[in-house]
Amino acid sequence: MEPLSHIDALNHRFGIDGIAQIVSGKGGLPVVQITSPAAHAEVSLYGAQVLSWRPAGQEEVLFLSKQSHFESGKAIRGGIPVCFPWFRAKADNPKAPTHGFVRTREWRLDSLSVDDDGSVTLVCLTSSDDSTRALWRHDFLVAYRIRIASTLRLELSVMNRGTSPLRFEEALHSYFRVGDIHQARVHGLDAVTYLDNTDGNKSKRQDGSLALAAPTDNAYIDTEAPAEILDPVLHRRLRTEKLHSSTTIVWNPWQQGAAALSDLGNDEWQHMLCVEAGNILSAAVSLAPGEEHTMRSTLSIHPE
Numbered sequence: 001m002e003p004l005s006h007i008d009a010l011n012h013r014f015g016i017d018g019i020a021q022i023v024s025g026k027g028g029l030p031v032v033q034i035t036s037p038a039a040h041a042e043v044s045l046y047g048a049q050v051l052s053w054r055p056a057g058q059e060e061v062l063f064l065s066k067q068s069h070f071e072s073g074k075a076i077r078g079g080i081p082v083c084f085p086w087f088r089a090k091a092d093n094p095k096a097p098t099h100g101f102v103r104t105r106e107w108r109l110d111s112l113s114v115d116d117d118g119s120v121t122l123v124c125l126t127s128s129d130d131s132t133r134a135l136w137r138h139d140f141l142v143a144y145r146i147r148i149a150s151t152l153r154l155e156l157s158v159m160n161r162g163t164s165p166l167r168f169e170e171a172l173h174s175y176f177r178v179g180d181i182h183q184a185r186v187h188g189l190d191a192v193t194y195l196d197n198t199d200g201n202k203s204k205r206q207d208g209s210l211a212l213a214a215p216t217d218n219a220y221i222d223t224e225a226p227a228e229i230l231d232p233v234l235h236r237r238l239r240t241e242k243l244h245s246s247t248t249i250v251w252n253p254w255q256q257g258a259a260a261l262s263d264l265g266n267d268e269w270q271h272m273l274c275v276e277a278g279n280i281l282s283a284a285v286s287l288a289p290g291e292e293h294t295m296r297s298t299l300s301i302h303p304e
């Protein structure tokens with residue numbers, strides 16, 4: 001008998017008739033497709049990256065670039081990349097991949113199940129090996145639990161499996177689809193201090209809701225409260241709630257930044273907005289040997 005292909009073997013072990021199947025996605029990367037009465041979703045095992053989430057009766061919530069690479073070694077532009085164990089460039093090694101190494105490796109699918117309430121949960125794992133130790137010497141296990149329903153709940157758990165303390169940054173780099181970036185507003189950050197990465201990380205204070213009008217790369221600090229994107233064009237409000245995340249990053253490269261990104265179409269920046277749950281910069285997380293930290297982000301969509 002012929003050995004099963006990688007995709008067939010995953011399907012054989014984890015597929016759920018009529019609800020979840022593993023398919024060969026763009027570039028041959030394995031993608032878990034979920035169709036339940038509550039939502040449709042797609043999760044690439046490469047990066048454990050949610051690429052699509054469409055609650056029943058709603059339009060697509062996430063932005064995915066039409067020009068994205070789908071290729072081993074390159075990051076997928078859009079959806080929800082997982083950034084770990086550093087964010088942006090690695091402080092002591094500018095040659096290391098930006099946003100860490102877990103968004104450019106295939107994760108292991110550990111379980112796929114339907115819960116009593118009809119929601120579908122998948123758990124993906126990744127852990128240290130020689131290739132990660134060459135970039136970051138620590139031993140770790142990351143478990144990512146993705147619960148797909150009319151809300152999307154993401155839980156990223158990091159365990160220190162080594163014998164020395166470790167310190168890491170993390171983010172769920174959510175790219176949201178917006179009708180028009182010029183008209184979108186972010187609520188929930190009023191009076192919050194942020195570090196402006198387009199201006200040497202100068203400390204500034206948000207006054208009122210955020211309306212973007214230029215390249216924006218802000219790390220809002222000490223933000224445990226929910227944030228909301230108001231989108232008058234798509235007539236919806238996207239709410240992001242979080243737990244054990246004290247940084248909210250807001251990013252849009254604007255026209256000039258987008259022009260420098262080969263994996264973002266010319267006008268696509270006008271239809272995306274990143275509002276990310278994270279722990280970065282001075283909010284990096286420290287774990288003693290054997291300790292574990294879980295950050296949660298819950299997304300929901302409301303008509304306006």
Ligand SMILES: O=P(O)(O)OC[C@H]1O[C@@H](O)[C@H](O)[C@@H](O)[C@@H]1O
Nearest residue numbers: 075088098099173197217249251
């Ligand atoms: O192009 P990348 O590596 O996916 O990063 C995109 C952006 O991601 C944002 O979240 C960062 O704050 C930015 O500094 C960065 O430019």
